[in-house]
Amino acid sequence: MRVLIVEDEIRLAQTLRDLLEMERYTVDISHDGENGLDNALSGIYDIVILDVMLPKLDGFSVLRRLRQNKQTVPVLMLTARSELTDRVEGLDCGADYYLTKPFEPKELLACIRALTRRQPELRLSNTLSFGDLQLDLDAVTLSCGEKSVRLSRREFDMMELFMQNKQSVLTKEHLLLKLWGYESNAEDNNVEVYISFLRKKLDYLRSSVRIKTIRMVGYCLEQ
Ligand code: CA
Numbered sequence: 001m002r003v004l005i006v007e008d009e010i011r012l013a014q015t016l017r018d019l020l021e022m023e024r025y026t027v028d029i030s031h032d033g034e035n036g037l038d039n040a041l042s043g044i045y046d047i048v049i050l051d052v053m054l055p056k057l058d059g060f061s062v063l064r065r066l067r068q069n070k071q072t073v074p075v076l077m078l079t080a081r082s083e084l085t086d087r088v089e090g091l092d093c094g095a096d097y098y099l100t101k102p103f104e105p106k107e108l109l110a111c112i113r114a115l116t117r118r119q120p121e122l123r124l125s126n127t128l129s130f131g132d133l134q135l136d137l138d139a140v141t142l143s144c145g146e147k148s149v150r151l152s153r154r155e156f157d158m159m160e161l162f163m164q165n166k167q168s169v170l171t172k173e174h175l176l177l178k179l180w181g182y183e184s185n186a187e188d189n190n191v192e193v194y195i196s197f198l199r200k201k202l203d204y205l206r207s208s209v210r211i212k213t214i215r216m217v218g219y220c221l222e223q
Contacts, residue, residue: 001024001025001026001046001047001116002025002026002027002028002044002045002046002178002181003020003025003026003027003028003045003046003047003048003049003112004027004028004029004030004036004039004040004045004047004048004049005017005020005027005028005029005030005049006029006030006031006032006033006035006036006039006040006048006049006050006051006054006059006062007029007030007031007049007051007054007078008031008032008051008053008054008055009051010031012101013029013031014029016049016108017029019105019108019109020112023109024140024153024156025112026153026157026179026181028045028181031055032054032055032056032057033054033055033056033057033058033059033061033062034056034057035056036048036050036054036057036062037057037062037065037066040062040066040071040073041066041069041071042177043071043073044177044178044181045073046073046074046116047073047074047075047076047112047115047116048066048073048074048075048076049075049076049078049108049112050062050063050075050076050077050078050095051077051078051079052077052078052079052080053079053080059077059078059079060089060093063075063077063093063094063095064093064094066094067093067094074096074097074115074116075094075095075096075097076095076096076097076098076099076108076111076112076115077095077097077098077099078099078100078101078103079098079099079100079101080100080101096115097111097114097115099111126138128160128163128164129163130162130163130166130209130221130223131207131208131209131221131223132144132145132207132208132209133163133202133205133207133209135156135159135160135163137160140153140156142156142159142201142205143205144205144206144207144209145205145206147204147205147206148205149201149204149205151198151201152197154179154194155194155197155198155201157178157179158175158179158194158195158198159198161175161178161179162211162219162220162221163221166221167220167221167222168220169214169217169218169219169220170218170219170220171217171218172191172218172219174218175191175218175219176190176191179191179194195211195213195219198211199211208223209221209222209223210222210223
């Protein structure tokens with residue numbers, strides 16, 4: 001899961017990043033509203049954590065423009081004050097939830113989980129499956145029958161994407177954006193490298209699932 005934090009207080013942004021990375025989220029930070037809006041418009045985020053008081057463009061304007069651009073990404077707004085007018089304005093312009101600073105890390109994590117739930121099946125079990133494979137979202141392991149292997153974070157994120165998009169083809173560009181982010185210097189080559197890591201692990205597990213290369217298009221899972 002990829003999270004965008006738009007927060008101008010550098011220390012708070014860093015604390016949030018550390019907290020979320022410990023929970024295995026991939027995190028990007030924008031320190032002002034304009035940059036935050038640019039990043040959020042890329043459409044690669046699963047959730048945006050958006051401060052209200054921001055330089056260049058305030059949080060409400062960022063949110064309004066996001067919604068005007070038909071971006072439905074969940075937005076969790078943060079504000080220093082619990083003023084009712086702020087809350088109402090935030091909800092009016094399309095915020096999904098409002099959290100008042102200071103907040104408990106637990107509360108923030110619970111909000112993020114609630115806002116990023118996609119399929120009912122994900123709530124019941126913490127595993128994704130495809131063919132004979134099971135991806136354990138807590139233990140960060142991929143298993144097949146009795147065999148199991150631990151994945152690095154990027155391998156895990158990539159496998160999670162494949163399993164969430166069963167049998168649809170993921171393009172290299174999509175994988176690159178989702179896994180390395182909008183502004184990173186990663187190249188197509190990175191995707192190939194991690195695909196090959198995952199293929200080695202599938203071989204080791206003796207799974208019947210393969211990552212198929214669709215020439216000039218991308219990759220998909222296949223049994
Ligand atoms: Ca601020």
